[in-house]
Amino acid sequence: MTAIGATMRNELIGLGGFVERNIYLTRRYILWDIAFMVWTIANTLTIVFIARVENLPKAKENELATILLVGAVIWAFLGIIFEFMTETVAWERWEGTIEYTFMAPVSRTMHLFGQGAYAVLYGLIRATILFFAVSAFIGIHTPNANYLAALGLLAIASVSFIGVGMMTSVLPLISPEKGAQLGFVAQGVMLVVSGVYYPVSVMPHWMQLISKLSPATYVLRGDRASIVHGTGVAWADAWPLLIIAVLSMPIGLAVFTIGERHAKRHGKLKRSG
Secondary structure: OOHHHHHHHHHHHHHHHHHHHHHHHHHHOHHHHHHHHHHHHHHHHHHHHHHHOOOOOHHHHHHHHHHHHHHHHHHHHHHHHHHHHHOHHHHHHHHOOHHHHHHOOOOHHHHHHHHHHHHHHHHHHHHHHHHHHHHHHHOOOOOOOOHHHHHHHHHHHHHHHHHHHHHHHOHHHHOOOOHHHHHHHHHHHHHHHOOOOOOHHHOOHHHHHHHOOOHHHHHHHHHHHHHHHOOOOOHHHHHHHHHHHHHHHHHHHHHHHHHHHHHHHOOOOOOOO
16 A cells, blocks of 8 residues: 555544544433433424415415425524534533544545534434425425435535635634534524525625525525426526635645644633633
8 A cells, every 4th residue: 555545544533533423422422312302303493484475376485485494494403503513622521532533544635524514414314314304294295306406406506615614614713612513603594594494585785796696595495496396407597506615725734733833822721701
């Protein structure tokens, strides 16, 4: 085996190790996860029930409920990725393993991508449960849904979400006291501009321009078309996601590296307050 091959093998083993560790952490707190799943379903129901307010014809009501449900599910999926990435440092502090992790013989790229890979897998499981649980409860019908296209676009968007999550994950490093909360502020800003529960077209023009920078804008538009109308992956939605993914990953890694150096230089790595 060449030196490059051995290095790649070690890096992939490290990536798998971070995924495996998160599996064990999820198993440890599985009852909390179940409780939060119930809360997420309840919260989504409060949104989807809005479709019944206007007493629309059944077909229109079903379409509106599906649009709202897709928005809620995609937002829950994005929230999981942001939560896992933003709390990367917080979890290490809680477990008392932050110094060991940052000294481990694995690149920061594999560390963060391992976190992101598990977040995507975990988020997909939760999003699937959420979608079909709410659909069954409300009685939503999606006979034309192209789930394969929706998942394909979501997979592309996931890379972008991980890249953006890397940028927010640096906040607890530079501010142990309130950094994690700032990460959720960034998530909330993305919620406003991405058209999660309403069309982007209803926003002021300057907000519509900002929405073009959010990967959530394109996956919401594409997945709604795939599930409501059965369309395939539209290139108009895919190419912006690919560009954002290509740019966000290296930028996110660079931002985290700068934050890590700052935290080590100022003694903030293990501080919890």
